[in-house]
Amino acid sequence: MEQQKTEGGDYIADEVTSSKEPPPVAQQQIEPFQPDAAEEGVIKGPRFWLVFLGLCLAGFISAIDINIIFTALPTISHELGGEGDYTWLGNSYVLAVTSIQPFYGQLADIFGRRYPFIVSIAIFTLGSGIAGGSKNTAMFIAGRLVQGLGGGGMIMLIDLIVCDLLPLRERSTYLGVVLGACAVGSVIGPVIGGAIVTQTTWRWAFYINLPVCALTLAVVIPFFNTKAGKPLGWFKSLARIDFVGNFLFIASVTSVLIGLISGGVQAPWNSWRTILPLVLGFLGLGAFFVQQAYCKEPIMPLRLFTHRTSATVYLQDFIVSIGLQWCVYVLPLYFQSVRATSALDAGINILPINAFMIPTGALAGALLTKFGRYKPLHWVGFSVLSVSFALFTLLSKSTSTVTWAWFEILAGIGIGLPLTTQLPAIQAVLPESDAAVSTSTYSFIRSFGFVWGATIPAVVFNSRVDANLNVVSDPIVRSALADGGAYGFAINVKYLTGKTLQQTLDVYTSSLRIVWFVGFAISVVGFLLVFGEKHVELRETLETDYGLTSETNRDTQA
Template identity: 40%
Template sequence: MVSPSGTPVAGPSIRTSTGSASRSITHHQNNQTQKLPDTNIENSSKSSHHDTPPSGPRKPFNRSWRFWAIILSLSIMALCGTVEATIIINALPTIVADLGGGSAYLWIPNAFLLASVAVLPLYSQLSDIFGRRYLLLGAVSLFILGSGLCGAASSMGMLIAARAVAGLGSGGIEMLVETVVTDLVPLRERSKYESLVLTGSLVGCTIGPFLGGVIVVKLGWRWIFYLNVILGGASLLMLFVFLKVKHRRNQTLISRLKRIDIGGNAIFIGSVVAVLLALTWGGPVYRWDSFRIVLPLVLGLLGLFVFTAFEWTPKLAPEPSFPRALLSNRTSAAALMQSFILSILTFCFLPVYFQGILGKSPLGSGIAIVPISACVVPFCIVGGVALSKFGRYKPIHFISWAILIVGLGLCSLLDRNSSTAAWACFEIVCSAGIGLVTPTLLPAVQAPLEERYVATSTGLWSVTRGFGSIWGVTIPSVIFTNEVRRYSDSINDVSIAERLANGQAYELATKAFLDSIADETVRDQVISVFTRAIKTVWYVGIAVAGLGLLVVFVQREVKLRQEMPETEFGMDDGRPASRTAATDEIPLEDLTARRYE
């Protein structure tokens, strides 16, 4: 999705926050009551190397004890969200054995992911309308409820439905945690504090699979969900006590409900559901060339284009969930593109290498990826601190992508004879590339934008990452499956070769499958085919990372604001919410779609 750029033009009238008579943009320009910046492309070359972001009232950045309590609460909540998403990996066989359900088990992780991604734009708009505090508390409560129902599930259907409920809460948590940080911290400092919150997420990714295996053995699978009830409850209590932030209270409930972009969110949710259905069914349930995959995928992608057109038409969406201003400059668009690419590469194929080539168990594979998961944390902190200190994101992005390309190139050298030291060191190199860039992407997205777009830009960033993670599983699995089919003729056992050639290679790249092959020669042939196939996956990953590096050159270096703006959603200090951050009435998109490149 790309956004057309251009100068603000005369359009529908807007009203002031006091409800005064309508005044058109032309009237403002003619009377010089509001001077808009020159947004012509021709004049962009006159800007300095560090373009100036939108300005406004500023106040000092206050880090009180309550601020740190909020950061701690958000970190715990981020930990819960990622633990919920990853802890279930090693528990699936036990859950299926207990509840049954056959192939429906695929929906245990997928229902959670689908629900969490589909509601992100809705959460971003609702947080602007109703404020951050109660919406975040509601999302956390929904997450706790879903987790509790998962633990109490008596059937596969109940478990899947409960996972969807937990996903609805998790989507809000993911978006609102980042939004609250951006509300409380000036732009230049955000990466530093986002890296602290991200530490909770990354710790969850690291310990989730291992913790799930341990809990299943020691306490039973239901406790992997009850654990999130306990942690989520503690976080909910802390947020209720400490998260006191401003929001506008001078609107009636009816006027707030009228502002919700019902049409846009309905189109988006339907499109996302169609795309995710196709991507999750493709391979395990249906062949990729089946109409059951092609039809929803095409309809879903077309729906996303319809959603964009709907949102960018003021008469259809007067207050859109996805404003055109978010992509009206190449810096924000480039940072979003990098976020999408990084999410594709973050869900790498290391588990397939460990299980399908080295023959490790799922638990052993989870332990083997600890180096990349654990080392991302310190590199995230380094990247966040570096951006805060120097205020320049382009050098960090360039260095990060270069390191990641090297790391993926090293991974392409791995085979069944590679030593533990080799693959562990290669993981650390990849973690450096991923970690350094991760906390610097959202500040780059928001640098050219006004503070009023904090929630919507964070929501779009979260959607971009969610879609990237889906494609990050789908694209490698399709490549791997096709490459295995290509080389399957080299396997002597015809029945095994046919199973691998019929689209089951990704599912069969496990220790259990290798152990089921009695003939050692055939087992070696299968491992050889897996090795050749996964090398192609790494090569494609290198090319994708190279695209991320090229996108860096599209960005402009925008000066990061160092002081807190007077926003509507900052820390509640007893003063009324600022009326400069957003108007009571529906904002006019063309007025704010400035070009800061």
Template identity: 40%
Template sequence: MAPAKNAAPAPKIASATPDMASQPRGWRFWAIMTSMAVASLLAGLDATAVSTAMPSIIKDFGTSQGYVWIANAYLLTTTAFTPIFGQAANIFGRRVLTLFAISIFAIGSAIAGPAPTLGALVAGRAIQGIGCAGINTMVEMVVCDLVPLRERGKFMGFIFAIYAISTTIGPLIGGAFSTYVTWRWIFYLNLPLAGITLAMVIISLGALPKGSSMSLSSLKRVDFAGNTLLVSAITSILLALTWGGGEEPWSSWRTILPLSLGLAGLPLFLLFETRVPEPTTPFRLFSNRTSLAGFWCAFTHNMLVFWILFVLPIYFQAVLRASAFRSGINILPTAAVCMPFTIISGGIMTKLGRYRPLLMVGFALFPIAIGLFTRLNQSSTTGYWAGIQVIGALAIGIITPVTLPTILTPLAESDVAVATATWAFMRGFGTIWGAAIPLAVFNSRSNSLVAAHLHDNETARTLLANGGAYTLAAGGSLYSVLGLDDNPSLEATVKGIYINSLKLCWQVGLAFALLGFLLTFLVKELSMRTELETEFGLGKESEKKSDGEAERQSTSISPQ
């Protein structure tokens, strides 16, 4: 479609020399940044700490029935409730929403810690997820309010590195607590951390402009109907992806119906948003090629990140016989490389004012890493699987701070809140598919291989079929339950099933990695704003439009 008639002349490529005005940054600026880093640390720790504690949790409750919802409930609410925080932050201001999110997270932790039943633990995790959705969104939004677009990569790189550190040490902390104390301390630890974070936010964010008061007229501006539709759609999709290939076959109506309703609900939500006075997700966010491609790059990036983090532990635990705790250590090369390169990538983007080359380099590395992962087997050396992780981590780190500025450059500064929330939603939605697709592929492939190679061993066939192969590997009980130590022949057969099933997972992931690389060609390089244009910053900033305003003034899909 041709550009709108009122579009400005074609934007120029970003200048290689920053032209940012010198802005004094006093103690309050750095206090806010520190509080945002601590909030990010809080959210990141809990996102991964439960993974290595899962066997202990299952043992304590005496059942593995429904254990997947300990993770899925958190993932569901983290994704589904993200957009509403973006809209609400424009109405009520950043400070009150940040305090609300941290408080909700603490309440969820207080419920999950002493939970007497698995259901209570799942409920606490779901409430935690709502808080995490708000924390992640508000952290990114506050950074956007404090620094110009051109500089955001530098500061976001630091924040993302903090988050990466917390998600890396999370499994180690979870494993240590569950081994030496109790898994419940994973949640108890959140309470003092949340208290410290709340105090820091109250002190530091007091200087930010306040939004509307909590009145009936203000609440009516929130798009509750649209968000209810979105939450329902995401819930239906996650139900289908949780049941499919495990509890229910993919051909079952119990899988097909919720998946169909969920996938139909997403376009229905977008259509509904076009008819709402203050939509959660305005359609104008997708009205230009660069932002639209940026959203899908964010989705694909997070999907591939969690694809790697989902598949690798199964390889370590089932093929290399690592414990869940040792598996967490084996993934450290990913974090060790990802963290510094997230900061470096953000700094390069700030220095050069260019995001497209970084996107292209990052997405070019993903297919290389995932392609090499397809060759993993029981004979792979530590140097081989650690070296591939380095390549994948380079891709993750380079892309991480770049997708949001890519999206925001063509958009008006007034759209920062809703665009940031939509970006966070796309990342969360990518996380769901990054776990669901490889799980579906793994279950399908392992089912067929189990039937073909274990037809004379009914016990092993029953335990490994219908999702059992994943459950046993993830729970760390594969070798003990099947008695593989006393049966070398069966051990070799079972390892072969895992290796071939995981190989197909990597091959499907390679297709998505190549798709991500192709998406980068839709992104156009535009100059990035060098001064703030926000009503929520620390002070009134002069307005300055960049050459990217050509796209910000267009409301129709254009080739930019």
């Protein structure tokens, strides 16, 4: 086999002439575009920008939907009589979003990007209508599950379509712009939810999705026309779907998430109702990866993890997601308990993270496009994130506003630097033919990390509260804080007085300090993982079978 070595040290096969095994990252060369078009790069005409607008709208509405429910959920639960199903009213969407993403990756490889993306938006729209029109909790949970099945595809396909539109070197810049649209949705989601609940019915928290989805479809349907790879008949296309792998994956991830979401809420962590789904889920994931090793067309091929760069950056993706959710989960708890703020003020107080994460992510993308170096950005990012978590251990009732705001700014910078530069680093060592599976795996790991980012601090916090309860002399308060009750009791701390107040604040402060120490340790692991990365030159030309259709090769790139 004749091979051509790239500047990054990886190999591309030119012609197969023997049965000699290629290096792990060697792949058959994809048919390139016309040289003159490749040299001039991607032409960003009106169609490109309209499609990109559609991606930003889809990211915006999916981010709003994830966050809008938090302020509306108490009202929804009360009106539908679902107090006992509170956990699933809020988390059914997360479960569906996380488990479905690799399936969309395979559909995108088989049928192209256009139809899965349109279908995912349509499913999300349908779920919004069902949730908004719910008459009982079962209907609401069903609507949220349908929304999640659509939202999971939207979230994953947005990143993938950016990969199809732009060469590797430019992707992080545009991923940063989409991240900005998502972040805006995340910031204003709770505000919109609170305003809707206050001024009108909670149902508009879901009906509001309908006009935005209609606008997104109005942009996507006429302008997002793509090639669909190699054309096959429907029977052959359906035969390519890894039904066994998808079943194992969805069932296993669902089982794990059921354990994580219900643990400590609907059943204690040491209960068989929590342990059994976790054990079955992880055993199922083990069986899934064994099956993937022998599958002809897997949804998560093991080759994605055979290169040290892709393997370590996937782990970094998991840690960054944990870190972001860690801040979003723990900081409001600190403000409502130790600082005695309202839930609304607590939400406002964490805005510095988003305010600096968004521009930092955009800046990191621009720097990667300019210099083509992702490893320094990851080093700096995890260094700053580790420092911010270490500083968070100093938080107390007397911490000044300027101090905790700067701690949050550092966290936003530490998260933003790797957030938009991880996917290009993963794809630098993989061929363009793996764009869909690498992106779906990246999106899944990110969503899975969000769940762990709420679960780990909750477990640590509750265990430390139980260990420190002996300092609280009031038996009523001590009972309210025990066995996972401290999180819900946070809003009542401001009503305590005297010695009981000080004792309770000591429990919260000391317990939260340990939570931040654990987060610091996890962020340090992310920093150490950067040492495992290998620099690979980012491709500056676009080689894809799924670009925008047009009359010329050059327009295909545009």
